[in-house]
Amino acid sequence: MSLDAPYIARAAKPGQFVQIRCNDSFEPLLRRPFSIHRVKGEGSRVKDIEILYEVVGKGTEILAGKKEGDFIDVLGPLGNGFILPRTTNHERRTTNSEPRAIIIAGGIGAAPLVYLAEELTKKKIKTIILIGAKTKNLILCEKDFKKATPEVYISTDDGTYGSQGFVSKLFHKILKTTESKFETIVYVCGPHGMLKCIVDICQERKFECHASLEEKMACGIGVCLGCAVKTKSGIKLACKDGPVFNASELIW
Amino acid sequence: MMKVKIGKIKLKNPVMTASGTFGYAKEFEKLVNLKHIGAIITKTITLNPRQGNPMPRICEASAGMLNAIGLQNEGIDNFLKEKMPYLSKIGAPIIVSISGNNIDEFFILARRLDKIKSISGIELNISCPNINCEGLVAQDTKETYEVVKAVRKITDKTIITKLSPNVTDIVGIAKAAENAGSDAVSLVNTFLGMAIDIDTRKPKLGNITGGLSGPCIKPIALRMVYEASKNINIPVIGIGGIMNANDAIEFMIAGATAIQVGTANFIKPGVCGKIVKGIEAYLKKHKIEKIEDIIGNLKI
Ligand SMILES: Cc1cc2nc3c(=O)[nH]c(=O)nc-3n(C[C@H](O)[C@H](O)[C@H](O)COP(=O)(O)OP(=O)(O)OC[C@H]3O[C@@H](n4cnc5c(N)ncnc54)[C@H](O)[C@@H]3O)c2cc1C
Numbered sequence: 001m002s003l004d005a006p007y008i009a010r011a012a013k014p015g016q017f018v019q020i021r022c023n024d025s026f027e028p029l030l031r032r033p034f035s036i037h038r039v040k041g042e043g044s045r046v047k048d049i050e051i052l053y054e055v056v057g058k059g060t061e062i063l064a065g066k067k068e069g070d071f072i073d074v075l076g077p078l079g080n081g082f083i084l085p086r087t088t089n090h091e092r093r094t095t096n097s098e099p100r101a102i103i104i105a106g107g108i109g110a111a112p113l114v115y116l117a118e119e120l121t122k123k124k125i126k127t128i129i130l131i132g133a134k135t136k137n138l139i140l141c142e143k144d145f146k147k148a149t150p151e152v153y154i155s156t157d158d159g160t161y162g163s164q165g166f167v168s169k170l171f172h173k174i175l176k177t178t179e180s181k182f183e184t185i186v187y188v189c190g191p192h193g194m195l196k197c198i199v200d201i202c203q204e205r206k207f208e209c210h211a212s213l214e215e216k217m218a219c220g221i222g223v224c225l226g227c228a229v230k231t232k233s234g235i236k237l238a239c240k241d242g243p244v245f246n247a248s249e250l251i252w
Numbered sequence: 253m254m255k256v257k258i259g260k261i262k263l264k265n266p267v268m269t270a271s272g273t274f275g276y277a278k279e280f281e282k283l284v285n286l287k288h289i290g291a292i293i294t295k296t297i298t299l300n301p302r303q304g305n306p307m308p309r310i311c312e313a314s315a316g317m318l319n320a321i322g323l324q325n326e327g328i329d330n331f332l333k334e335k336m337p338y339l340s341k342i343g344a345p346i347i348v349s350i351s352g353n354n355i356d357e358f359f360i361l362a363r364r365l366d367k368i369k370s371i372s373g374i375e376l377n378i379s380c381p382n383i384n385c386e387g388l389v390a391q392d393t394k395e396t397y398e399v400v401k402a403v404r405k406i407t408d409k410t411i412i413t414k415l416s417p418n419v420t421d422i423v424g425i426a427k428a429a430e431n432a433g434s435d436a437v438s439l440v441n442t443f444l445g446m447a448i449d450i451d452t453r454k455p456k457l458g459n460i461t462g463g464l465s466g467p468c469i470k471p472i473a474l475r476m477v478y479e480a481s482k483n484i485n486i487p488v489i490g491i492g493g494i495m496n497a498n499d500a501i502e503f504m505i506a507g508a509t510a511i512q513v514g515t516a517n518f519i520k521p522g523v524c525g526k527i528v529k530g531i532e533a534y535l536k537k538h539k540i541e542k543i544e545d546i547i548g549n550l551k552i
Pocket residue numbers: 017028032033034035036051052053054055056057058059060061108111112213214215216217243312
């Protein structure tokens with residue numbers, strides 16, 4: 001879904017999200033959070049944002065019924081967004097090695113990662129993308145990812161497309177076959193179980209890993225304290241301190 | 253035209269923010285003109301920091317929401333150091349909500365807040381349903397009386413006692429607060445409720461039960477405000493599912509001197525300002541000079 005929202009589009013960073021009021025009634029009552037999937041346009045002509053969503057309940061059903069020209073109430077951009085490799089330069093252990101980004105998308109978790117892939121390629125950072133899903137027709141954004149980088153690998157749980165198995169298996173395989181002269185940073189978004197697997201692999205390999213989390217949200221602006229996330233430095237909020245967290249900070 | 257008075261606090265309008273739904277105001281600085289709000293009530297603080305309840309802490313209900321946050325807060329020391337400097341500069345009366353595990357904790361909290369000039373009042377949250385203790389203070393007339401009395405002894409600041417709707421006799425509790433010297437009562441806090449995921453058969457909240465708020469509770473809250481205000485002589489502050497100016501006016505006609513907006517802040521962050529404007533428009537339309545003229549002015 002594409003939204004004409006110039007203010008949000010200009011202020012947005014990859015990994016941030018918006019809170020959408022699906023309709024004006026009390027059913028559903030709360031806003032629904034969606035990642036900013038892409039920002040369209042260049043420079044001062046940037047004005048549209050896109051969201052990519054899966055219909056799972058009341059709110060998303062209503063969104064699916066919207067027509068071109070309809071107005072909807074959108075609050076954003078919210079949250080912190082992904083930290084791109086350049087800005088973490090000073091933290092790098094071996095400063096002389098080149099950065100390499102590995103993006104791992106699980107199912108609808110692809111939504112925030114296309115925008116990230118586009119920004120990474122703009123910054124000329126070598127990027128590898130892994131997409132995983134249950135089955136072939138749930139593999140999302142393959143074309144968009146391929147526009148950003150040629151190195152796109154796919155796996156499905158049932159083997160109907162790409163290699164068979166979880167995306168974590170594919171991740172293992174890719175790590176074995178690619179060179180390791182790079183300073184690797186992993187960006188991951190997807191279902192809870194998959195996040196955990198990927199984060200564990202990253203910890204073993206001592207890769208910096210940034211995970212985008214989904215928590216139930218009410219306000220989206222850090223006041224209701226509904227979206228708590230346990231971290232090593234205490235309780236944090238997914239909407240304000242996240243949704244992207246450095247995986248080494250998280251307590252699972 | 254819109255002025256009302258709660259205890260010693262003069263409000264430029266009757267619209268306040270409900271505790272726990274407006275953070276410590278700074279979060280809303282870009283979304284609302286904070287100066288135009290009648291009074292700001294901050295998230296309940298406790299003596300020591302509290303981690304709050306396990307996740308998930310919120311879920312949606314029909315025309316409402318359930319929450320079981322569990323009074324997560326950083327404790328009074330951090331509040332005074334980190335939040336108070338900003339709050340002092342806003343230019344709207346600041347009312348600090350406090351809660352304690354026992355009378356002593358309420359007393360200590362109130363004694364510390366009493367010394368701070370920029371705090372206009374204290375709201376006693378004796379009605380949070382999400383903390384793990386046997387019954388609420390606000391479910392017992394004697395305990396309500398004692399907590400309010402203890403705080404009254406230590407401060408001359410305006411005291412608002414926040415009542416729970418999870419009682420059989422709201423009037424009895426409201427009277428206990430009045431007799432102990434409370435300047436006003438605010439009601440209601442959330443209704444105890446729960447929700448279950450039928451596929452997993454698990455409760456939808458980590459705490460199993462939680463507090464129900466939002467439009468679905470309005471008729472019950474309105475009835476309770478009506479009953480309480482008829483039977484006590486201190487101001488009643490109406491809370492419960494207020495989403496717009498019409499809802500706010502309804503509560504005032506039922507007997508509320510002021511109102512608090514809760515869940516609506518999550519859905520429309522600018523709603524408090526809109527409610528103020530809407531009440532003004534209503535007064536003009538009906539040629540009512542002072543808002544006081546509608547308070548409790550129910551035609552039966
Ligand atoms: C920061 C963030 C970014 C997100 N980005 C996207 C995105 O880009 N695309 C997308 O399709 N979805 C995204 N989600 C999930 C999306 O918010 C939910 O799918 C949506 O709120 C469901 O609304 P509903 O009314 O259709 O479903 P409901 O009827 O409310 O619920 C249906 C199902 O969705 C789950 N759900 C409800 N609310 C949330 C929530 N806030 N987070 C996770 N699950 C929820 C429920 O547990 C239930 O199983 C994101 C969530 C967060 C927190």
